[in-house]
Amino acid sequence: MAAAKETAPRMTGADIVLRALVDQGVDVIFGYPGGAVLPIYDALFKQNSIRHILVRQEGGAVHAAEGYARSTGKVGVVLVTSGPGATNSVTGLADALMDSVPIVCLTGQVPTHLIGNDAFQECDTTGITRSCTKHNYLVKDVNKLARVLHEAFAVARSGRPGPVVVDIPKDLQFATGDYTLREDVTLKNYRPQLKGDPERIKAAVAMLAAAKRPLFYIGGGAVNSGVDACKLVTKLVRTTGYPATMTLMGLGAFPASDKQSLGMVGMHGTYESNLAMHGCDLMVAVGARFDDRVTGRLDAFSPGSKKIHIDIDPSSINKSVRVDLPIIGDVGSVIGDIRKEWARIKVKPDAKALAAWWQQIEGWRAVDCLRFKNTPDVIKPQFALQRLYEAIRGRDVYITTEVGQHQMWAAQFLRFEEPMRWLTSGGLGTMGYGLPAAVGVQIAHPKSLVIDVAGEASILMNIQEMGTAAQYRLPVKIFILNNEYMGMVRQWQELLHGSRYSESYSAALPDFVKLAEAFGAVGMRADKPSDLDGLIKDMIACPKAVIADIRVAKDENCYPMIPGGKAHNEILLGPPQKQEQKVSEEGMVLV
Amino acid sequence: MSRAPEAIERHTMAVIVDNEPGVLARVIGLFSGRGYNIESLTVSSVTEDGSQSRINVVTSGTPMVIEQIKAQLQRLVPIHSVHDLTAEGAHIERELALVKVVGKGAKRVEALRIADIFGAKVSDTTVESFVFSLTGSPEKLDSFVELMRTLGQVELARSGVVAIARGAKAI
Numbered sequence: 001m002a003a004a005k006e007t008a009p010r011m012t013g014a015d016i017v018l019r020a021l022v023d024q025g026v027d028v029i030f031g032y033p034g035g036a037v038l039p040i041y042d043a044l045f046k047q048n049s050i051r052h053i054l055v056r057q058e059g060g061a062v063h064a065a066e067g068y069a070r071s072t073g074k075v076g077v078v079l080v081t082s083g084p085g086a087t088n089s090v091t092g093l094a095d096a097l098m099d100s101v102p103i104v105c106l107t108g109q110v111p112t113h114l115i116g117n118d119a120f121q122e123c124d125t126t127g128i129t130r131s132c133t134k135h136n137y138l139v140k141d142v143n144k145l146a147r148v149l150h151e152a153f154a155v156a157r158s159g160r161p162g163p164v165v166v167d168i169p170k171d172l173q174f175a176t177g178d179y180t181l182r183e184d185v186t187l188k189n190y191r192p193q194l195k196g197d198p199e200r201i202k203a204a205v206a207m208l209a210a211a212k213r214p215l216f217y218i219g220g221g222a223v224n225s226g227v228d229a230c231k232l233v234t235k236l237v238r239t240t241g242y243p244a245t246m247t248l249m250g251l252g253a254f255p256a257s258d259k260q261s262l263g264m265v266g267m268h269g270t271y272e273s274n275l276a277m278h279g280c281d282l283m284v285a286v287g288a289r290f291d292d293r294v295t296g297r298l299d300a301f302s303p304g305s306k307k308i309h310i311d312i313d314p315s316s317i318n319k320s321v322r323v324d325l326p327i328i329g330d331v332g333s334v335i336g337d338i339r340k341e342w343a344r345i346k347v348k349p350d351a352k353a354l355a356a357w358w359q360q361i362e363g364w365r366a367v368d369c370l371r372f373k374n375t376p377d378v379i380k381p382q383f384a385l386q387r388l389y390e391a392i393r394g395r396d397v398y399i400t401t402e403v404g405q406h407q408m409w410a411a412q413f414l415r416f417e418e419p420m421r422w423l424t425s426g427g428l429g430t431m432g433y434g435l436p437a438a439v440g441v442q443i444a445h446p447k448s449l450v451i452d453v454a455g456e457a458s459i460l461m462n463i464q465e466m467g468t469a470a471q472y473r474l475p476v477k478i479f480i481l482n483n484e485y486m487g488m489v490r491q492w493q494e495l496l497h498g499s500r501y502s503e504s505y506s507a508a509l510p511d512f513v514k515l516a517e518a519f520g521a522v523g524m525r526a527d528k529p530s531d532l533d534g535l536i537k538d539m540i541a542c543p544k545a546v547i548a549d550i551r552v553a554k555d556e557n558c559y560p561m562i563p564g565g566k567a568h569n570e571i572l573l574g575p576p577q578k579q580e581q582k583v584s585e586e587g588m589v590l591v
Numbered sequence: 592m593s594r595a596p597e598a599i600e601r602h603t604m605a606v607i608v609d610n611e612p613g614v615l616a617r618v619i620g621l622f623s624g625r626g627y628n629i630e631s632l633t634v635s636s637v638t639e640d641g642s643q644s645r646i647n648v649v650t651s652g653t654p655m656v657i658e659q660i661k662a663q664l665q666r667l668v669p670i671h672s673v674h675d676l677t678a679e680g681a682h683i684e685r686e687l688a689l690v691k692v693v694g695k696g697a698k699r700v701e702a703l704r705i706a707d708i709f710g711a712k713v714s715d716t717t718v719e720s721f722v723f724s725l726t727g728s729p730e731k732l733d734s735f736v737e738l739m740r741t742l743g744q745v746e747l748a749r750s751g752v753v754a755i756a757r758g759a760k761a762i
Contacts (some may be wrong), residue, residue, distance in 0.1 A: 126613060127616070130613070130616065130617060130620055131620055131624050134668070135667075135668040135669075138612070138613075155668055187668075188609070188671075189609070189668065189669065189670060189671045190668045313662075313666065314662040314665060314666070315659065315662035315663045315665070315666050317662065318655055318658055318659070319659055322655065
């Protein structure tokens with residue numbers, strides 16, 4: 001047959017949506033039907049290539065799509081109705097924007113002639129979502145629908161990924177129009193720079209070679225750049241022999257078990273990471289954005305260092321911290337080029353300086369900042385996570401979290417050897433993220449172990465998604481560190497507000513075991529440390545969804561901690577280390 | 592190592608955008624959402640086919656903020672290019688003012704005389720009022736308006752700044 005170019009087929013707007021999704025390689029979407037998307041749901045009913053996961057609230061749909069996207073590297077797709085469907089998805093969109101997750105969210109809209117009329121279930125979706133999406137579209141011509149959809153996917157996944165909303169009025173879904181092929185759509189203006197400037201790569205290698213107290217600072221951008229990019233980063237760090245620290249979003253980009261890993265940096269990062277950041281003379285930020293939770297007090301942030309910043313997003317450069325050498329480009333490409341240049345000029349790092357630097361770091365490491373005082377009768381949350389980690393290490397496991405103390409402890413005590421295994425709401429800090437995200441991960445990885453490390457307050461924010469887990473028989477495990485407090489709020493109130501625990505006690509909590517049973521899942525409870533290992537074993541072995549209610553110490557605080565507005569060398573240690581702090585204070589003065 | 596607080600600079604930018612619904616809202620939303628200043632903003636279609644518009648925006652901030660504004664603008668999908676005319680070299684800024692002055696007698700004569708000095712045109716007149724139209728740099732307009740204020744100015748409309756680089760090179 002002649003290879004004649006396929007002419008644009010004509011079909012209804014609803015069919016255009018489905019066809020565009022298939023052409024974009026979408027096999028699963030998360031959504032909730034409603035009046036303004038009924039034609040699309042009707043088209044969905046008549047086909048077999050796309051699986052629809054019915055969530056219980058639209059906010060859950062976006063988080064589930066985030067979980068799907070971040071554990072696969074693909075674009076997560078959401079389909080919701082107009083008005084409340086769109087407004088409920090706003091939190092998820094803002095979350096995806098902050099954490100750079102590629103999402104395409106299709107929202108129904110009232111028919112074109114009713115727009116602006118305060119129609120039933122109408123809202124100004126593009127207006128409301130403008131500042132919480134990477135881009136959004138209101139489609140007003142069915143012949144442009146396919147083009148917009150292809151563009152939306154391209155925008156969502158390219159450059160620094162993010163959420164894109166496509167608002168589709170109901171009359172367009174019924175109308176017949178021309179389909180535009182995916183390959184016929186290119187982005188006119190939006191062309192992110194992927195390759196780093198060669199001169200800057202050379203300069204970066206020269207700075208790396210001359211460094212005496214270097215530090216790699218690896219962020220979520222490395223994870224977004226992909227598994228291969230993280231491998232290149234790992235290789236570069238190992239070739240140099242320099243220490244590396246990761247942000248909350250970057251965990252897993254470099255193996256936690258590697259001796260060169262200093263663990264997490266930032267407000268609840270390790271002592272060694274934060275003091276290394278404060279004392280280094282060269283910082284190499286790799287896909288990290290100098291978030292305020294990382295930098296602490298800006299005018300005291302890493303005062304003696306030169307800074308190299310590798311980022312695909314030019315607006316991340318010099319936003320809060322002025323850097324000496326920005327390199328705009330994709331982490332994988334730039335790090336690949338740095339490795340080549342490093343090999344080409346045969347860099348020999350200053351071994352003597354490096355040895356002294358490592359010696360200093362080992363001194364900080366010896367403080368053993370995550371050590372906690374265990375108790376025989378009350379479960380310490382850290383201990384629960386230590387036991388959980390012992391049971392899951394080496395397994396095919398994905399961890400999601402909610403937001404708060406449990407999230408920080410999970411970041412500290414669960415160690416990640418590879419990227420895309422750790423899913424947490426970092427930028428927006430969305431309580432209620434973890435369960436729907438776990439649903440999305442389990443859909444993408446049906447055979448893997450998916451655990452949502454949760455708090456008893458956060459889990460209730462999207463507990464309705466247990467219904468989704470039940471409907472699709474998703475064996476997600478919810479590991480609740482139940483201290484009956486909004487723990488992080490309680491901690492700040494204790495440390496900064498004179499122990500006035502204003503509204504942070506979770507009164508009238510449900511019986512989580514019965515709650516699990518009500519959703520057709522399995523409920524478990526641990527009250528004593530000795531219950532933990534058995535519970536964790538049963539939980540992992542259980543073929544159904546599990547809610548494990550781990551009753552932990554109520555007043556445990558998460559340390560180390562850099563209080564807001566303080567510098568890295570003002571880091572607070574936990575009670576066990578504080579007693580021994582005299583020794584380390586010398587180290588703090590040094591940096 | 593502490594840095595001296597950086598001085599606030601005034602920058603005039605030309606932003607070429609796709610002429611599509613919502614693009615101005617995006618630009619304005621970016622400025623308000625991130626707390627940047629807008630001293631003046633104008634927009635109009637500038638291509639033959641009407642597909643692109645030019646936004647001229649005057650903003651102020653520290654050099655770090657100005658750099659951020661450019662990077663943030665550049666990141667918006669419908670934006671083609673961002674030109675910092677202040678940083679890129681010599682440029683011309685022009686603004687139009689329509690000034691309504693009401694008065695009689697000596698003040699009215701004086702208003703007309705000053706308008707003449709400034710090269711303002713009388714665009715409308717009644718026995719007791721003038722509408723002057725004046726084109727020029729924002730500073731020139733400022734001083735004209737200041738004088739008119741004492742001479743019976745009752746209403747003022749200003750267009751905002753449009754700007755273009757000097758020389759043969761186009762953006």
